[in-house]
Amino acid sequence: MGIEEHKKHALKKIGFAVVTVSDTRNEMTDESGALIMEKLKKEGHSIKDYRIIKNEREKIEKTLKELLKKNDVDAVIFCGGTGISSKDVTVDAIKPFLQKELPGFGEIFRMLSMEEIGTAAMLSRTTAGIANKKAIFCIPGSKNAARLAIEKIILKECGHILWEARR
Numbered sequence: 001m002g003i004e005e006h007k008k009h010a011l012k013k014i015g016f017a018v019v020t021v022s023d024t025r026n027e028m029t030d031e032s033g034a035l036i037m038e039k040l041k042k043e044g045h046s047i048k049d050y051r052i053i054k055n056e057r058e059k060i061e062k063t064l065k066e067l068l069k070k071n072d073v074d075a076v077i078f079c080g081g082t083g084i085s086s087k088d089v090t091v092d093a094i095k096p097f098l099q100k101e102l103p104g105f106g107e108i109f110r111m112l113s114m115e116e117i118g119t120a121a122m123l124s125r126t127t128a129g130i131a132n133k134k135a136i137f138c139i140p141g142s143k144n145a146a147r148l149a150i151e152k153i154i155l156k157e158c159g160h161i162l163w164e165a166r167r
Helices: 003-008 031-042 057-068 090-097 103-123 143-165
Strands: 015-021 046-053 075-079 127-131 134-139
Touching (some): 015 031, 031 143, 090 127, 090 134, 127 143
Parallel strands (some): 075 134
Antiparallel strands (some): 127 134
């Protein structure tokens, strides 16, 4: 079966949870989270959960555990905490939960990001994978990075990822 045949089976309507990981943002200042939700809704997907949580490993782990139990959530996007500073712990908290990693997601994100910001793209630990047959994405917190991840990768492939993960 070729890629076009696979994409025919891709989920068309996806229930997303959006989690902004930040010590400073709130619902009024979370431009990246707002952008992500706007783009998802525009493409016909639904937002089943939206949260802003602190940049703390325990809070991130607890949030993922809760979202993995929700039947109406197909995919989770964690926005923020993917860099290399000591406060960036999103990837470290999420990776142990992934049954399958999707290294290509981070590779493609960094390749596309390099076209926009140059070699600083290598500082991103953007990652994705599958946990409990749900797609989990960890993307940077900047608005431009969120736009790039959503428009160029997640919206194009999430339905296909979920179909494959649930086969």
